[in-house]
Amino acid sequence: GDRRRLLxxxxxxxxxxxxxxxxxNMADGVVFAAVVWFVAWRSGGLAGRRLPGLVAAAAAGGVLxxxxxxxWTLLHGSSLGGVYFAMYPFRxxxxxxxxxxxxxxxxxxxGALLMAWLVSGLPLLALALAAAVLRGRLRxxxxxxxxxxxxxxxxxxxxxGSFWHHYLVQLVTPTGIAAGLLVRHRVxxxxxxxxxxxxxxxxxxxxxxxxxxxxxxxAVGLSVxxxxxxxxxxxxxxxxxxxxxAGGLRSPYPFLWSLPARTLDRHFGxxxxxxxxxxxxxxxxxxxxxxxDHLRTDAVGPALSQRYHLVAQLCGREVYLRDxxxxxAPRRPASCRASAIG
Numbered sequence: 001g002d003r004r005r006l007l008x009x010x011x012x013x014x015x016x017x018x019x020x021x022x023x024x025n026m027a028d029g030v031v032f033a034a035v036v037w038f039v040a041w042r043s044g045g046l047a048g049r050r051l052p053g054l055v056a057a058a059a060a061g062g063v064l065x066x067x068x069x070x071x072w073t074l075l076h077g078s079s080l081g082g083v084y085f086a087m088y089p090f091r092x093x094x095x096x097x098x099x100x101x102x103x104x105x106x107x108x109x110x111g112a113l114l115m116a117w118l119v120s121g122l123p124l125l126a127l128a129l130a131a132a133v134l135r136g137r138l139r140x141x142x143x144x145x146x147x148x149x150x151x152x153x154x155x156x157x158x159x160x161g162s163f164w165h166h167y168l169v170q171l172v173t174p175t176g177i178a179a180g181l182l183v184r185h186r187v188x189x190x191x192x193x194x195x196x197x198x199x200x201x202x203x204x205x206x207x208x209x210x211x212x213x214x215x216x217x218x219a220v221g222l223s224v225x226x227x228x229x230x231x232x233x234x235x236x237x238x239x240x241x242x243x244x245x246a247g248g249l250r251s252p253y254p255f256l257w258s259l260p261a262r263t264l265d266r267h268f269g270x271x272x273x274x275x276x277x278x279x280x281x282x283x284x285x286x287x288x289x290x291x292x293d294h295l296r297t298d299a300v301g302p303a304l305s306q307r308y309h310l311v312a313q314l315c316g317r318e319v320y321l322r323d324x325x326x327x328x329a330p331r332r333p334a335s336c337r338a339s340a341i342g
Contacts (some may be wrong), residue, residue, distance in 0.1 A: 012060030039141035098161035221246025232282035
């Protein structure tokens with residue numbers, strides 16, 4: 001009845017807000033509801049007088065969920081302004097930085113991302129859904145809604161900029177629902193495609209359990225930890241926050257990840273002033289020659305040379321110690337594939 005529809009719309013609105021707070025471009029619920037309601041209204045399956053009520057119920061569910069999450073955020077010591085900035089204004093600025101700083105590595109990650117998507121078999125299910133909807137074998141607004149979500153998610157993944165493999169997670173839910181819908185309506189070949197995707201997933205999962213995952217940051221951080229004193233401080237330039245975590249030391253530089261550093265400290269003026277101040281870190285770990293060359297093009301290079309000296313090269317990282325501080329040189333780890341933080 002109408003009450004169930006309104007309740008479902010409210011739950012959908014709340015779920016949409018949750019998804020948007022997990023990842024700001026995961027507007028799948030909004031896209032799905034908008035397309036389903038539009039198609040249902042155009043086909044006569046949904047009376048126009050009911051549509052405002054459903055939209056209002058979805059909005060109410062979203063507001064309620066957002067209010068509860070805002071209260072939880074404040075109780076845990078964060079500010080609503082900070083969360084909003086991290087979720088949206090920062091991402092807009094970061095997207096500009098990513099676009100301006102695209103490199104050969106970016107293209108390689110895009111190729112690897114597309115290959116992983118193709119090998120997974122997910123494109124076959126997406127194509128099967130599109131064919132079933134466009135040819136009328138899968139009738140009703142739900143098929144159109146799922147097709148719209150898949151198109152939106154593909155655009156979202158491709159416009160992400162950095163092209164990391166985990167972007168593909170956004171495609172898992174709509175593709176899984178599409179597979180169930182195709183099997184439910186007995187679309188030809190759907191079961192074979194579903195079994196193929198499951199088989200590929202099982203092979204990949206089994207292989208990942210046996211694979212050794214390199215964690216260079218942990219290995220380097222543990223080496224620095226063994227050579228440091230309790231009140232030492234450490235900065236990883238830039239990104240690879242596991243160096244700081246495994247090192248067990250405080251970082252006086254606020255940006256533990258590369259993208260925030262490149263976005264909010266564009267020319268590394270804050271980093272330079274830190275190196276020249278009384279709060280300068282005891283240790284500085286630089287992530288490879290490319291980062292070091294990048295630092296030398298800004299004002300950070302002279303500051304690093306004036307106050308620090310190279311004490312070790314570990315797993316492709318360069319470790320610097322502040323002049324006047326006496327510590328043993330960090331030992332080369334037995335393996336750069338440390339898997340646990342001690």
